[in-house]
Amino acid sequence: MGLFERKSSSPPAFPPSPSSVINAPAAPKATPEAAPQAASSGGPKAQVISFANQKGGVAKTTTTLNLAVAFAEKGNRVLCVDLDPQSNLTMSQGIDPDSLELSMYDVLVNRVSIREVIRKREIDVACSSIDLAGAEIAMSTQIGRERSLQKAFAPILEDYDFICIDTPPSLGLITINALTASNKVIVPVQCEYLSMRGLIQLQNTVAMVKEDLNPNLEIEGILPTLVDTRTVHAKEAIEILEENFGDRVFASRITKTVRFAEAPVKGMSVLKYDPDGKAAFAYRRLAEEVLGHGSR
Numbered sequence: 001m002g003l004f005e006r007k008s009s010s011p012p013a014f015p016p017s018p019s020s021v022i023n024a025p026a027a028p029k030a031t032p033e034a035a036p037q038a039a040s041s042g043g044p045k046a047q048v049i050s051f052a053n054q055k056g057g058v059a060k061t062t063t064t065l066n067l068a069v070a071f072a073e074k075g076n077r078v079l080c081v082d083l084d085p086q087s088n089l090t091m092s093q094g095i096d097p098d099s100l101e102l103s104m105y106d107v108l109v110n111r112v113s114i115r116e117v118i119r120k121r122e123i124d125v126a127c128s129s130i131d132l133a134g135a136e137i138a139m140s141t142q143i144g145r146e147r148s149l150q151k152a153f154a155p156i157l158e159d160y161d162f163i164c165i166d167t168p169p170s171l172g173l174i175t176i177n178a179l180t181a182s183n184k185v186i187v188p189v190q191c192e193y194l195s196m197r198g199l200i201q202l203q204n205t206v207a208m209v210k211e212d213l214n215p216n217l218e219i220e221g222i223l224p225t226l227v228d229t230r231t232v233h234a235k236e237a238i239e240i241l242e243e244n245f246g247d248r249v250f251a252s253r254i255t256k257t258v259r260f261a262e263a264p265v266k267g268m269s270v271l272k273y274d275p276d277g278k279a280a281f282a283y284r285r286l287a288e289e290v291l292g293h294g295s296r
């Protein structure tokens, strides 16, 4: 019997304890005005959102960038943080990672100011380079290694309304740093059976981070991506997601279109590359959902 069974044929096979994390009552919707982090003397602080799924190719990077640009279109100040050594987000904004003298590696490992690695593009980008592949080993002996990113953010939290973190396809120390520094996690899921199984592992990691490192962490939502509306399989996969995760599944769906492959080649978001297309519209709608103006 599979992990994700339909309700009609059997009770949900989802493990009850970690699922309580994901099914916890919905947190109030974020607004840029909200001050989610510990209060300080200054103004409102950034809402920090990680985009995580240990599976590669599920549209983490695409979602981080395009949702970030959609927030920016609505007048928000947005920073994207590229934490993947493959640097896809950095490259998607037309930045050559090999040309960088400093990257998020230096921020995490050598405590360089994050301002030193931020480039201004459609949104601000804290850039990654291949060096990040060695960051987990370099950090592994450091005291407070799970909190390096959280510390790096402290001086810039008031400079932004949203900080969107693109994570690598693993649940290692880099992703733990992202989750520890975040208020919310958005989980892009490719609507296929095998992709959905990995959600249990991710859910367990979020539960551990919540318990030991960051009690404020919430799963903002699960985003069906790469949806092929022509197939019955995709339709069923979304139904199974909704049966197991209820209103934690966003109402927004990101359907498959070649625009997502074309835009990064031009160093642009889909919202800039094809502003009136369906793909841009889908991420604008998602932004409205996250901002609490849309419906679930």
Ligand code: ADP
Residues within 6 Å of the ligand: 055, 056, 057, 058, 059, 060, 061, 062, 063, 088, 169, 225, 226, 227, 254, 255, 256, 257, 258, 260, 261, 262
């Ligand atoms: P991840 O960061 O999870 O590895 P990416 O965002 O890099 O995933 O997406 C994986 C691939 O799928 C990329 O080539 C990207 O251009 C493509 N892609 C992402 N979203 C879509 C979509 N909605 N339709 C078609 N291709 C997409």
Ligand code: MG
Residues within 6 Å of the ligand: 060, 061, 062, 084, 088, 166, 167
């Ligand atoms: Mg990626």
